Amino acid sequence: MTESSTTGWCGNLSTLSDDELGLLTQCAVTVLAEGAADDDGVDLDELRELPATVLAPDLAEALRAAGVPAGDQQIERLAGERAANRTLAIALLEQICAVPALRAEVDAAYTANQRLMIADPVTIVAIGLVLLVMKLRTVKVGKDGLDVTLDPMQDVMAEVIKHLLGG
Amino acid sequence: MGADDLSIAGLVYLVTNREIQVAVVRRHSCEWVRLADVSQVLGPIARLRDELARDSAVAVRRLPELTRFAAGWGRELIPSAILADPPDVLVIVPHALLHGLPLHLVQAANGQALACCSGISYASSPTLLLRGAARNPARRAEQPAQRVAAGGGTDVLGGAEDVFRSIAADVLAEFGAAADDPFFRIPVRWAFRNPDNRVACVISHGFVDPTVHGDSGILIDPPIAVATFHQRVGDETFARMDIPMRDVPAGLATARPAEVLTLGEIEMDDPTSVELTILLACSAGASDVLQGDEPASLAEALVRLGSTSVIAPMWACDHVLARAWIRAFLAAWHRRGTPKALAARAAFLALGDGSDVTELGPIHLRGDWL
Numbered sequence: 001m002t003e004s005s006t007t008g009w010c011g012n013l014s015t016l017s018d019d020e021l022g023l024l025t026q027c028a029v030t031v032l033a034e035g036a037a038d039d040d041g042v043d044l045d046e047l048r049e050l051p052a053t054v055l056a057p058d059l060a061e062a063l064r065a066a067g068v069p070a071g072d073q074q075i076e077r078l079a080g081e082r083a084a085n086r087t088l089a090i091a092l093l094e095q096i097c098a099v100p101a102l103r104a105e106v107d108a109a110y111t112a113n114q115r116l117m118i119a120d121p122v123t124i125v126a127i128g129l130v131l132l133v134m135k136l137r138t139v140k141v142g143k144d145g146l147d148v149t150l151d152p153m154q155d156v157m158a159e160v161i162k163h164l165l166g167g
Numbered sequence: 168m169g170a171d172d173l174s175i176a177g178l179v180y181l182v183t184n185r186e187i188q189v190a191v192v193r194r195h196s197c198e199w200v201r202l203a204d205v206s207q208v209l210g211p212i213a214r215l216r217d218e219l220a221r222d223s224a225v226a227v228r229r230l231p232e233l234t235r236f237a238a239g240w241g242r243e244l245i246p247s248a249i250l251a252d253p254p255d256v257l258v259i260v261p262h263a264l265l266h267g268l269p270l271h272l273v274q275a276a277n278g279q280a281l282a283c284c285s286g287i288s289y290a291s292s293p294t295l296l297l298r299g300a301a302r303n304p305a306r307r308a309e310q311p312a313q314r315v316a317a318g319g320g321t322d323v324l325g326g327a328e329d330v331f332r333s334i335a336a337d338v339l340a341e342f343g344a345a346a347d348d349p350f351f352r353i354p355v356r357w358a359f360r361n362p363d364n365r366v367a368c369v370i371s372h373g374f375v376d377p378t379v380h381g382d383s384g385i386l387i388d389p390p391i392a393v394a395t396f397h398q399r400v401g402d403e404t405f406a407r408m409d410i411p412m413r414d415v416p417a418g419l420a421t422a423r424p425a426e427v428l429t430l431g432e433i434e435m436d437d438p439t440s441v442e443l444t445i446l447l448a449c450s451a452g453a454s455d456v457l458q459g460d461e462p463a464s465l466a467e468a469l470v471r472l473g474s475t476s477v478i479a480p481m482w483a484c485d486h487v488l489a490r491a492w493i494r495a496f497l498a499a500w501h502r503r504g505t506p507k508a509l510a511a512r513a514a515f516l517a518l519g520d521g522s523d524v525t526e527l528g529p530i531h532l533r534g535d536w537l
Binding site for chain 2 (some may be wrong): 017019113119121147
C-alpha cells in the first residue's frame with residue numbers, strides 16, 4: 001500500500017491487493033454508517049464486529065425484499081468466498097467512485113488509514129458494506145451534510161449478487 | 168528555570184471495589200482525594216477503550232468518546248486543584264482499570280488539555296519511577312558530553328518503508344548517528360545492550376497477541392547474521408543462538424521476509440542503560456494489565472528493562488503526527504536541554520493548542536520526567 005496509490009484507486013480497483021480492497025471496504029462501511037440517519041437502525045459496532053455468518057440472514061432478507069431469491073445459507077456461503085468478496089467489494093466501490101462526494105470521503109478515510117503504523121491483518125468483508133447499502137436509502141456525506149441516495153446502488157448490487165448466486 | 172524551581176506533583180491512584188481515590192503528592196505534602204465511584208466510570212471507560220482500538224475511527228480522528236472523556240467524565244478522575252492550577256510537571260501513576268487511559272488529555276480549567284499545560288509522564292508504580300530516576304544520567308553530576316544514539320526503522324509490511332526509515336534517520340541524525348539498515352535482531356538488541364547508548368530508537372510495526380501477551384512484539388527485518396549469547400553458570404559456559412521465539416502472526420501479509428522480536432524476549436534481556444527509548448510502533452504503549460497491577464506493554468517492558476524513560480503511542484499512531492511530535496520533542500529535549508516531560512508538553516503544543524484533543528495524538532511519555 002503506498003500513499004501515491006490512493007488518488008488513483010478508483011481507476012484500478014481490480015488490480016488492488018486483498019489488503020487494499022479490505023481497507024477500502026472498511027473505510028466505505030465507516031463513511032456510510034456514519035452518514036446514516038439515527039432512525040435507520042444501523043449498528044456500526046454490529047457491522048464491524050459480527051461475523052459474516054451472523055449478518056448473512058439480514059442480507060438475505062434485504063435481498064428478498066429487493067426481488068432477489070436468496071437463501072440464508074447461500075448468502076452465508078458467498079460471504080465466506082474470497083473471490084465473491086472481491087467481486088462484491090469492487091462492484092460497490094465502483095458505485096461509490098461514481099458519486100464524487102462519497103468518493104472523496106472514502107478516499108480521505110483511506111489515506112488517513114494508510115498513515116497508521118499498524119500491523120493488523122485486513123480481510124475483505126464486503127457483506128457488511130452490501131448490507132448497509134441494501135438497508136439505507138440515503139446517507140449524509142461531508143461537512144455540508146449532502147444527501148446521497150443509495151437506491152441506484154441497491155439495484156446494481158442486487159444484480160451482482162443474483163449473478164454470483166447463478167441466477 | 169532549573170529543575171528545582173519547577174512545581175511538581177504526582178497523582179498516585181488507588182482503585183478499590185467502590186471508588187477511585189488519588190494521593191496528590193507534592194514536594195512536602197501528600198493529600199488523599201476521593202474522585203469518583205467505580206460504577207460510574209466502568210461503562211465510559213469500556214466505550215473509550217473500544218473507540219481507541221478502532222483504527223478506522225482513530226485514522227480520521229472521529230473520536231467522540233475521547234472528546235467526551237477529555238471534556239466530561241475524565242475530569243472527575245483528576246483532582247480539581249490540579250485542573251485549576253496545573254503544575255509544571257505532573258507524574259501520573261495509574262492503578263487497575265485506569266492503566267492505559269489518556270489522563271493527560273483531560274481538559275484543565277482553562278479549556279486546554281493537561282498535556283499542553285503540564286509536562287506529564289506516566290509510571291506504573293512509584294517504586295519503578297524511583298528506580299528509573301536513580302539511574303537517570305540527567306540526575307547525576309557527571310553527564311556525557313554527547314548523547315550516543317542507536318536504532319533504526321523498518322516497515323516490513325511494505326506500505327511506508329521510506330517513511331519509517333526516514334523518521335528513524337531524522338531522530339538519529341539529531342544525535343549525529345545513522346540508522347541501522349537493515350534493522351534486524353542484532354542492531355535492535357544492540358541499541359539497548361550497548362552501555363554507551365543513551366538513546367534507543369525503534370520505528371516499526373508493533374502488534375499485540377491477545378492470547379499470550381509475551382508473544383506480542385515488533386516486526387523487524389530478517390537476519391543477515393545470527394548472534395550467539397554465552398552465559399557462564401558455575402564452571403560451565405552455555406551458548407544460545409539468538410533466534411526468534413515465534414513466527415510472524417498468521418494473517419499478516421508482509422511485503423518481504425520479516426522476523427518478530429517479542430515482548431518476552433525483551434523482558435529476558437540484560438538491563439539497558441539508555442535514558443530514553445523512542446518506540447514508535449503502533450500501540451506499543453497499549454496494554455492489558457497483568458497480576459500485580461503491571462501493564463503488559465512493550466513500553467512498560469522497556470522501562471522495567473532499565474530505560475529511564477520511554478516515548479510510545481497508547482493506540483494506533485499516524486506517522487505524520489508521530490514525526491511532527493518527535494521533532495518538536497527532540498528540539499526541546501536534546502537541543503535546548505529541557506526536561507523530557509516539558510519537551511513532551513512542547514511537542515503536544517506543536518500539534519495543537521490543546522482545545523481539540525483529537526489533534527494531540529496517542530503518544531505519551533513513560534518513566535522519569537527529567
